Amino acid sequence: MIEGSHAVAEAVRNCRPQVVSAYPITPQTHIVEALADMVANCRLDAEYITVENELSALSACVGASAAGSRAYSATTSQGLALMFEVCFNAAGMRLPIVMSIANRAMGAPLSIWNDQQDSMSLRDAGWLQFYAEDNQEAADLHYLAYKVAEDPKIQLPAFVCFDGFILSHTYEPVDMITQEDADKFLPKFAPSERLDAADPVSFGMYATPDYYLEFRYEMDTALKQARDVIRNTGTEFGSLFGRDYSTMVEGYRLEDAETAIVTVGSLCGTVKDAIDEMRAEGKKVGLLKIRVFRPFPTEEVAKALAHVNRVAVLDKNISLGAKGAVALEVKDALYGSGIAVKDFVLGLGGRDVRKRNIREIVTQTENRQGDLFYGLRRELI
Amino acid sequence: MADKTCELFDAGHRACGGCGAALAARLVTKAAGPNTIVVSSTGCMEVFSTPYPETAWKVPWIHSLFENAAAVASGISASLAKQGRTEKVVVMAGDGATFDIGMISISGAFERGHDFTYICYDNEAYMNTGIQRSGATPYDASTTTSPAGSCSFGNKRPKKDMPQILAAHGAPYVATASIAYPADLMQKVEKAIATKGPSYIQLHAPCCTGWGFEGDQTIAIAKLAIETGLWVNYEMIDGKVTKAKKVVRKPVDEYLKTQKRFRHLYKPQRQDAEIAAIQAIADRNAERYGIDIKLPPKKD
Numbered sequence: 001m002i003e004g005s006h007a008v009a010e011a012v013r014n015c016r017p018q019v020v021s022a023y024p025i026t027p028q029t030h031i032v033e034a035l036a037d038m039v040a041n042c043r044l045d046a047e048y049i050t051v052e053n054e055l056s057a058l059s060a061c062v063g064a065s066a067a068g069s070r071a072y073s074a075t076t077s078q079g080l081a082l083m084f085e086v087c088f089n090a091a092g093m094r095l096p097i098v099m100s101i102a103n104r105a106m107g108a109p110l111s112i113w114n115d116q117q118d119s120m121s122l123r124d125a126g127w128l129q130f131y132a133e134d135n136q137e138a139a140d141l142h143y144l145a146y147k148v149a150e151d152p153k154i155q156l157p158a159f160v161c162f163d164g165f166i167l168s169h170t171y172e173p174v175d176m177i178t179q180e181d182a183d184k185f186l187p188k189f190a191p192s193e194r195l196d197a198a199d200p201v202s203f204g205m206y207a208t209p210d211y212y213l214e215f216r217y218e219m220d221t222a223l224k225q226a227r228d229v230i231r232n233t234g235t236e237f238g239s240l241f242g243r244d245y246s247t248m249v250e251g252y253r254l255e256d257a258e259t260a261i262v263t264v265g266s267l268c269g270t271v272k273d274a275i276d277e278m279r280a281e282g283k284k285v286g287l288l289k290i291r292v293f294r295p296f297p298t299e300e301v302a303k304a305l306a307h308v309n310r311v312a313v314l315d316k317n318i319s320l321g322a323k324g325a326v327a328l329e330v331k332d333a334l335y336g337s338g339i340a341v342k343d344f345v346l347g348l349g350g351r352d353v354r355k356r357n358i359r360e361i362v363t364q365t366e367n368r369q370g371d372l373f374y375g376l377r378r379e380l381i
Numbered sequence: 382m383a384d385k386t387c388e389l390f391d392a393g394h395r396a397c398g399g400c401g402a403a404l405a406a407r408l409v410t411k412a413a414g415p416n417t418i419v420v421s422s423t424g425c426m427e428v429f430s431t432p433y434p435e436t437a438w439k440v441p442w443i444h445s446l447f448e449n450a451a452a453v454a455s456g457i458s459a460s461l462a463k464q465g466r467t468e469k470v471v472v473m474a475g476d477g478a479t480f481d482i483g484m485i486s487i488s489g490a491f492e493r494g495h496d497f498t499y500i501c502y503d504n505e506a507y508m509n510t511g512i513q514r515s516g517a518t519p520y521d522a523s524t525t526t527s528p529a530g531s532c533s534f535g536n537k538r539p540k541k542d543m544p545q546i547l548a549a550h551g552a553p554y555v556a557t558a559s560i561a562y563p564a565d566l567m568q569k570v571e572k573a574i575a576t577k578g579p580s581y582i583q584l585h586a587p588c589c590t591g592w593g594f595e596g597d598q599t600i601a602i603a604k605l606a607i608e609t610g611l612w613v614n615y616e617m618i619d620g621k622v623t624k625a626k627k628v629v630r631k632p633v634d635e636y637l638k639t640q641k642r643f644r645h646l647y648k649p650q651r652q653d654a655e656i657a658a659i660q661a662i663a664d665r666n667a668e669r670y671g672i673d674i675k676l677p678p679k680k681d
Contacts, residue, residue: 018460018463018464019456019459019460019463021455021456021459045463046463047459047460047462047463049455049456049459049493050493051452051455051489051493052485052486052488052489052492053485053489055448055449055452055485055486056449056451056452056455056485056486056489056490057452059445059446059449059452059453059455059456059486060452060453060455060456060459061456062443062445062449062453062456063420063443063445063452063453063454063455063456063457063458063459063460064456064457064459064460065456065460066443066453066456066457067418067456067457067460067461067464067466068460068464069459069460069463069464071456071460085446086445086446086449089445089446093445195418195441195442195443195457195468196441196468197415197416197417197418197440197441197468200438200439200440200441200442201441201442202431202436202438202441202442202443203442203443203444204431204443204444204445205431205432205433205434205436205444206427206428206431206432206433206444207433208432208433211433211434
């Protein structure tokens with residue numbers, strides 16, 4: 001049994017980052033405290049930079065990565081928002097930094113509790129985005145993230161997102177990979193270009209309108225190519241460690257489902273339990289878990305949901321004035337299919353979502369309800 | 382000693398003729414030598430030196446953002462240390478990036494004590510965006526956001542004392558320099574780089590476009606800043622001023638009159654009280670750094 005944050009820290013250690021740069025913020029702190037402890041006790045051979053804020057945390061990673069070191073940071077919520085500018089910059093310079101996001105709501109009002117508004121709001125920054133269902137996945141996805149991010153075809157940074165408190169502070173059994181095995185999977189960081197006096201290059205130049213569009217195109221192309229790289233890398237991980245991450249989505253009792261629930265992160269566990277109950281009562285319900293949100297697995301989603309009658313998307317985020325980010329993508333993937341997609345924005349700011357809520361959402365979806373905030377306390381409005 | 386024939390900042394960049402910052406880049410890289418990684422903040426120097434796909438930098442160079450050069454340098458420095466590499470890290474950032482938007486990042490990097498040299502090329506306003514006031518803009522300078530007008534003499538505040546702030550962080554080497562004194566500047570760059578830990582050099586680099594003078598006057602105006610005591614070249618070792626360039630001081634008039642940013646102090650009429658206030662700044666500088674050369678009394 002290990003706490004989620006500590007499982008993540010152990011995985012990060014096994015990835016051998018040479019520079020760790022982070023700033024404390026709840027609920028990310030246990031990860032960076034654990035890493036600092038490893039450095040202090042020679043369990044991790046890294047420079048640990050205790051920066052003055054998150055903007056500098058990621059900026060130091062930019063410098064370290066450009067100079068040729070594997071770099072790591074972790075943050076959440078307000079901290080990630082403070083990194084907004086650096087996130088775009090790191091991706092634009094094609095620096096394969098990996099950052100853990102212990103997902104948390106955005107203020108105001110201030111909330112330290114979980115939803116996924118923080119990382120979802122950075123969906124356009126050019127980072128790969130992985131979402132973990134449990135602490136096993138949270139740990140494992142770090143190995144995968146580094147390997148995919150550093151692939152010569154990709155060279156883009158990656159978020160590994162796992163729900164704050166719900167996973168980060170929860171103890172679960174986690175199968176820990178040994179350093180020896182990790183080294184077999186993840187080779188040393190060897191970027192094709194780095195800041196090096198022996199071969200000077202310029203990073204982060206400015207581009208006129210004659211050049212800018214092509215830079216963005218190349219980033220988009222790389223992110224889309226990551227679908228194949230994730231497939232191959234996930235297969236390799238599976239063959240070494242027995243846990244297969246070759247697919248960006250995962251179905252649960254979905255084969256003959258009439259109603260499908262789509263969501264990301266730890267909520268998948270609750271949904272699976274609710275599905276088991278509903279299945280026992282004869283209801284044909286299944287789950288499609290989305291593990292990789294960027295690149296978005298459009299084709300995999302469309303294929304996995306092609307046979308269902310209706311879809312309920314559970315979004316722990318809201319693009320205010322529109323819909324949840326996941327629902328928008330799922331609707332795009334299913335466009336023209338005639339399958340009804342209903343969005344349920346729920347669980348924001350740590351509001352608990354229980355099995356009975358999932359059952360109610362399924363009933364509402366069957367009754368063609370949806371595209372709403374689920375679980376509102378009407379008496380407060 | 383630096384190889385004075387070595388050119389690591391190439392010709393063909395897009396700076397204005399007479400640009401003080403371009404000269405700064407050339408002299409600093411010359412002094413630093415090829416085993417250097419340069420970090421630039423967003424600003425004039427970054428833009429005029431790296432229009433993709435061309436670059437003027439013959440040393441490894443990185444620009445990330447406006448406010449984070451010191452943090453990027455921290456990461457590079459940590460990375461080099463971990464890899465056992467010998468390159469020196471030199472930041473070249475403007476005064477806006479240093480005095481204002483990058484202040485937190487610089488403070489953090491200096492407090493942590495990374496081994497790097499931070500050079501602020503100080504042209505005393507945001508030139509890249511069109512001459513707006515920064516924390517380095519001198520008293521009474523007219524900029525586009527501190528314009529002189531019928532009820533304003535321009536910038537209302539004196540320059541922030543950045544060297545003192547960084548010395549207070551425990552920086553072992555802090556210096557000021559001027560592009561008008563290249564040998565002194567290059568020596569200071571060499572010293573800063575050779576000093577273990579974070580070093581800071583504030584480099585006066587006049588901007589012909591922003592200050593309003595002809596491009597062939599850049600050096601002359603930089604010299605006048607020193608000669609009037611409005612800019613003092615000094616060194617601080619472990620927080621103590623160890624050396625300051627002495628001058629036979631000229632009245633500040635001789636500096637102010639050369640630049641359009643101070644024109645409102647003379648036209649339509651001379652503003653005696655304002656000029657006296659600026660003279661008082663120079664007098665305070667002279668006293669503080671002991672720069673006055675006392676000439677023997679003239680014999681009849």
